[in-house]
Amino acid sequence: MLTYKNLDQTRAYHRLLETRPFDVTSLTAERVETCQTPLAAGLTLSWAAAPLEEKTLDILEELAQEQQLLEKYRALAEGERMNTGENRLVLHHLLRGQLGAEVILEGRNQREFYLEQQNRFNAFAQSVRDGSRKGSTGKPFTTVVQIGIGGSDLGPRALYLALADWVRAHRAESEPLLEARFISNVDPDDAAAVLADIDFERTLFVLVSKSGTTQETLTNEQFVAELAARRAPGLDLKKHTVAVTSETSPMAHNGGYLESFFIDDYIGGRYSATSAVGGVILGIAFGPRIFQRLLDGAHQADRAALEPDIRKNAALLDALLGLYERNVLAMAATAVLPYSQALSRFPAHLQQLDMESNGKRVNRHGEALNYQTGPLVFGEPGTNGQHSFYQLLHQGTTPVPLQFIGFRDSQQGQDTTFEGSTSQTKLKANLAAQIVAFAKGRAHENPNKHFPGGRPSTLIVGEQLTPEALGALLAHYENKVMFQGLAWNLNSFDQEGVQLGKMLTTELLTGSPGAELQAFARLLGVNAG
Numbered sequence: 001m002l003t004y005k006n007l008d009q010t011r012a013y014h015r016l017l018e019t020r021p022f023d024v025t026s027l028t029a030e031r032v033e034t035c036q037t038p039l040a041a042g043l044t045l046s047w048a049a050a051p052l053e054e055k056t057l058d059i060l061e062e063l064a065q066e067q068q069l070l071e072k073y074r075a076l077a078e079g080e081r082m083n084t085g086e087n088r089l090v091l092h093h094l095l096r097g098q099l100g101a102e103v104i105l106e107g108r109n110q111r112e113f114y115l116e117q118q119n120r121f122n123a124f125a126q127s128v129r130d131g132s133r134k135g136s137t138g139k140p141f142t143t144v145v146q147i148g149i150g151g152s153d154l155g156p157r158a159l160y161l162a163l164a165d166w167v168r169a170h171r172a173e174s175e176p177l178l179e180a181r182f183i184s185n186v187d188p189d190d191a192a193a194v195l196a197d198i199d200f201e202r203t204l205f206v207l208v209s210k211s212g213t214t215q216e217t218l219t220n221e222q223f224v225a226e227l228a229a230r231r232a233p234g235l236d237l238k239k240h241t242v243a244v245t246s247e248t249s250p251m252a253h254n255g256g257y258l259e260s261f262f263i264d265d266y267i268g269g270r271y272s273a274t275s276a277v278g279g280v281i282l283g284i285a286f287g288p289r290i291f292q293r294l295l296d297g298a299h300q301a302d303r304a305a306l307e308p309d310i311r312k313n314a315a316l317l318d319a320l321l322g323l324y325e326r327n328v329l330a331m332a333a334t335a336v337l338p339y340s341q342a343l344s345r346f347p348a349h350l351q352q353l354d355m356e357s358n359g360k361r362v363n364r365h366g367e368a369l370n371y372q373t374g375p376l377v378f379g380e381p382g383t384n385g386q387h388s389f390y391q392l393l394h395q396g397t398t399p400v401p402l403q404f405i406g407f408r409d410s411q412q413g414q415d416t417t418f419e420g421s422t423s424q425t426k427l428k429a430n431l432a433a434q435i436v437a438f439a440k441g442r443a444h445e446n447p448n449k450h451f452p453g454g455r456p457s458t459l460i461v462g463e464q465l466t467p468e469a470l471g472a473l474l475a476h477y478e479n480k481v482m483f484q485g486l487a488w489n490l491n492s493f494d495q496e497g498v499q500l501g502k503m504l505t506t507e508l509l510t511g512s513p514g515a516e517l518q519a520f521a522r523l524l525g526v527n528a529g
């Protein structure tokens with residue numbers, strides 16, 4: 001039977017508070033060689049430079065048992081109503097494969113429903129790619145533009161950017177390459193810039209909103225319609241627009257779109273990248289086979305997260321390490337630092353995934369918590385970050401645990417040798433150097449040049465950022481966030497914290513706002529109506 005208790009009601013937590021962290025200034029080569037956990041799809045988690053002693057790991061494993069983390073993960077995948085705030089199931093794992101018992105809801109097998117949608121959007125993507133489906137003026141599509149925000153933008157955009165160059169370098173000559181673009185912000189400059197040079201006759205729009213009510217997305221739909229009417233008056237925009245939404249949303253079945261593809265309430269926005277939300281645009285841009293490879297990598301990581309031994313379960317280990325850093329070592333933030341330009345928007349996706357999921361102050365039953373929960377998440381690709389905010393990370397007063405990601409090979413294989421080493425070699429050398437510099441520091445008699453060290457990190461390393469590796473990376477973080485939320489006894493699957501701002505915006509635009517809201521409206525020149 002599953003029981004739910006707060007972190008501070010567990011024995012393991014109180015034992016953890018008594019532990020001393022591994023002092024990462026004592027990092028050794030032997031530790032680098034031994035502290036490795038296979039993740040999935042050829043990725044490995046190195047935790048050599050993490051503040052973990054063997055004894056701490058044992059207690060973290062006890063915590064996992066006391067909080068029944070694996071049992072709860074299994075239950076979640078098999079249809080337990082884990083989203084207590086909204087009384088919903090949490091089924092994104094089923095998008096990539098069956099993990100346990102089938103989930104049947106009102107006679108519908110949920111895995112089959114997701115597969116049916118996948119088959120539909122794959123066939124659609126194929127027809128766009130092979131040119132059999134054309135625009136309303138008879139021209140083949142060359143560009144696909146996604147309109148959506150939050151989970152309906154960040155994951156798909158991060159995945160597109162992560163694979164675009166890999167696909168360009170690895171595709172067969174006969175495979176077309178369609179360009180994808182994204183409009184998310186209600187700032188009119190976003191849509192205007194994305195659409196500035198668009199050829200409407202050859203563009204397909206993918207309107208993505210699970211709720212079908214998001215202000216930014218509906219406004220941008222209208223922006224596109226008006227611009228298309230001005231720039232391509234003969235165009236039938238309906239034949240250039242598909243929708244991705246839930247079956248119960250106002251956008252579903254409204255007859256305004258060429259096709260509609262569905263998710264349901266059991267796929268949370270920030271967990272939706274492997275559904276039609278990401279699958280339509282990635283399938284069109286790269287082809288369904290590439291999207292399937294991404295799903296396979298994600299499923300491998302989902303399976304690996306079922307492993308009971310914490311030393312062999314990268315998602316569980318990473319999750320409980322993050323909890324240890326947050327609750328025992330009182331570290332408030334964490335940085336995600338991919339040494340891969342392709343992952344340029346991956347930290348932005350993780351920001352939503354982590355902070356919208358675990359930025360909570362009450363437990364899953366709505367009771368106030370007496371301990372810290374989700375950390376602040378930020379990040380940028382290396383080496384760019386090194387020339388920006390690493391100063392604070394090395395010598396600032398706030399130690400921040402660092403999550404590095406790196407690959408042995410570049411995606412495209414193009415390179416140059418300068419001063420005896422290639423760019424890819426320099427990239428990896430910088431990454432290795434940073435881990436050691438953060439961990440061990442360097443003494444100096446000039447305090448300004450003194451590096452204290454003792455700054456912990458982990459490294460996820462793989463051969464190359466392939467579709468499988470990317471899928472595994474995505475799922476690893478989803479599972480990490482899920483395990484942390486379960487250990488903190490909170491609901492990682494709702495987001496009430498985004499509602500108040502939305503409400504006040506509506507009040508200001510269409511209702512009777514309070515005096516202070518009106519005062520800011522005057523300062524900003526808000527003209528409602």
Ligand SMILES: O=P(O)(O)OC[C@H]1O[C@](O)(CO)[C@@H](O)[C@@H]1O
Pocket residue numbers: 149150151152208209210211212213214217269270356495498
């Ligand atoms: O897909 P929708 O319903 O337009 O929602 C977009 C995003 O808005 C949020 O609800 C937050 O405002 C996210 O959780 C979600 O991903």
